[in-house]
Amino acid sequence: MGKIQRKFVVPGDLIIRADIRPPPNTYRMGDAIYSLKVGLSEVEGKNIRVIPLAGKYVPRVDDLVIGVVIDLNAFAWIVDINSFFPAYLPASDVFGKRYSPEMIDLSRKFDVGDVILARIATFDRSKDPMLTVSGPKLGRLNSGHLVKISPVKVPRLIGRKGSMSKMIEQATGTRMIIGQNGVVVVTGPPDKIPLAIKSIEMVEREAHLAGLTEDVQNFLSRKLGVKPSTIAPYRGDHE
Amino acid sequence: MSAAERKHEFVDSMRREQMLSELSFGRRLDGRKFDDYRPIEIQIGPIVKADGSALVKIGHTTALVGVKVQVGNPFPDTPDEGILTVNADVLPLASPYEEPGPPDEDTIELSRVVDRGIRESHMLDMESLAIIKGKKVYSVFVDVTVLDVDGNLFDAVSYAAVAALATTKHRKAEVKGEEVSLSEERIQLKPKTIPISITTAKIGEYLIIDPDGTEEAVMDARVTFTYDSKGRLCATQKGGTFGFTPAEILKQVDTARLKAAQNRKILEDAIKVAKKK
Amino acid sequence: MVKLIDKKNLRVDGRKLDELRPIKLQVGVLKNADGSAYIEWGRNKIMVGVYGPKECHPKHMALPDRALLKCRYHMAPFSVDERKPPQPSRREIELSKIIREALSPAIVLEEFPRTAIEIYVEVLQSDGSSRVASITAASAALADAGIPMRDLVAGCAVGKVDGKIIADVSDIEDKEGEVDLPVAYMPNLDLVTLLQSDGALTKQEFEKAFKLALEKCRFVYDIQRNALLEGFMKAKKEVE
Helix, strand or coil: CCCCEEEEECCCCEEEECCCCCCCCEEEECCEEEECCCEEEEEECCEEEEEECCCCECCCCCCEEEEEEEEECCCEEEEECCECCCEEEEHHHHHCCCCCCCCCCHHHCCCCCCEEEEEEEECCCCCCCEEECCCCCCEEECCCEEEECCHHHHHHHHCHHHHHHHHHHHHHCCEEEECCCCEEEEECCCCCHHHHHHHHHHHHHHCCCCCHHHHHHHHHHHHHCCCHHHCCCCCCCCC | CEECCCCCCCCCHHHHHHHHHHHHCCCCCCCCCCCCCCCEEEEECCCCCCCEEEEEEECCEEEEEEEEEEEECCCCCCCCCCEEEEEEEECHHHCCCCCCCCCCHHHHHHHHHHHHHHHHCCCCCHHHHEEECCCEEEEEEEEEEEEECCCCHHHHHHHHHHHHHHCCEEEEEEEECCEEEEEEEEEECCCCCCCEEEEEEEECCEEEECCCHHHHHHCCEEEEEEECCCCCEEEEEEECCCCECHHHHHHHHHHHHHHHHHHHHHHHHHHHHHHHC | CCCCECCCCCECCCCCCCCCCCEEEEECCCCCCCEEEEEEECCEEEEEEEEEEEECCCHHHCCCCCCEEEEEEEECCCCCCCCCCCCCCHHHHHHHHHHHHHHHHHECHHHCCCEEEEEEEEEEECCCCHHHHHHHHHHHHHHHCCCCECCCCEEEEEEEECCEEEECCCHHHHHHCCEEEEEEEECCCCEEEEEEEEEEECHHHHHHHHHHHHHHHHHHHHHHHHHHHHHHHCCCCCCC
16 A cells, blocks of 8 residues: 555645646646545545534435435325425335225324335436335334434444444444435444434544544543443454 | 526537637637726717706617705614615616516626715715705605617626716705705705725636627626726625636736726817717 | 824824734634624624525515525624614614625525525724724624635725825724725725725825735735634544
């Protein structure tokens, strides 16, 4: 691995002078690439990326998201997915193409207030995002604690190959379902859930800082009264 | 709350392309050069019931101003000065995009920019408008009615307001003890300077003066510079949702100063002719 | 006539001709807004909250190809010497428009068609040049919200008092002085997005004042940068 240079950037900061296509969160002007966001730039030769430190969830096809049903009509459920448009879950996704409104009352399947795990089926900027719940483990989430974090911190919460989330899960005996849209549902023993949530909050606060894995490790070990080495992060996860 | 609302025609991409192509040859769609004004027509005194009035047309853009001078109380922080109020109204008949109702943000901006051009150039000696210092002053109302919109309201309204003020003959106040009444004798408002505004639009990399309706519909930004008779810059207003480079500003502030001298001559000639009548 | 510059070329508040008042800028100060900033610039105290991108209401105002940018500049009734009634004045309406137009060039509105981005500027205490302070804080708030921007917009007002060109006009200098010239500028793109002036300037005076304004805008830009760095990178390690 070559030397990665990491730098704090603000909108308008020059990232690199190179004849390349601008990656997400950057734009090109002339022969240079500039940042569009407040974030961290990583430059490795001609490979660059900008990790944004803030921003709303922008739906992407196939993303796993956790949403809340906020309304329904004859043909679809309307779901808040913590983005700038509500998403639609068409009745036909659940009941098949030959669904018609007289057949069934949608609220019998998902009602207003239900939390559902879904995937983004379609999204382009001219239409609101469409969801699907056909897939393993998709559908209503019946119990658990719902936590919202900034969507840009989700990769850090998951960690490389799930290392961070698995570390927290194993240490606390809880289970975390993490939506790309920044919504997390935590289930497990009631006495351990607050600890899991505090760990999630810690990751969100310090996502961009070095030494985060160690900090979470030490925090969990302190709270659980065990040695840090028993809170082993997955192998392969370095800062 | 300020929000961008489309208040002008939607210019199709074909016309936009044509315009940019012409601009690259140094021409505008109507054949003008970048620094040319459309024909400026000035009629002084069309509204005899007003103390001063002027109708100005720049191309099809038409503004009518009536000046009324009344007696009023001064503002508490300027007890020895008269009052100047500029209020513009773009009539619904002037444009398909105007609705009846109180002035919107564009019209408010228009009123305030024209007001500043007159006020900051010290066109009127505000202290000479005091009748009884601290108690009674002349209150000058400049009411603007826009009759037809085809770009560059700023300059049309400003020229009409300036021409009307410069030829205003209002009733003289008579003081009897504490009482102030308006006599039948009329006195002239004497302008100390003739402020002239010059508006420039930026389309792509081109700077064009006196944008018409179509040019305003595609422009990225505009800037209005107002100069007094000594050529000093007295007021500036940049508008539009894009920006100017510093080099463009420095260049245009000089170009506009020269145009202001030319347009001032047109206004002064019209005023002279009107005063002879 | 108030004398605004003394024999030592110092101003009423002791500043040198080209000296700015102290500026403090913080981001992320409001819980609910998607982005926020608070600025103290001299005695100006201004809070900015940004919401968006979000659904556009009313729907008929939504634009098919970009976000609708909305901006409200409002002064609290207690913010100025004479109590100001709460309803928007003509000045506030003009400034709402001017501020919106100063920020618009920086934002990649095309990224979020059919949505709205709302900027709320509340002047809690006003002491001259509040519009450039508002723009400076609003840029930081927009960046705080993670809204894509091509550049930050930094503002500063220059002026002329007692015949001399000064930087950063305070309230008394605006009221008693000869010229007020506010500027907002995007330093990386080299674009002026707000430019106004009132008061007489010769050609040389305008050039000198304008160039001074741009120099000071670059200085203000550094303050914005630091505020964002502080706001995002400071480890907020809470004691558990």
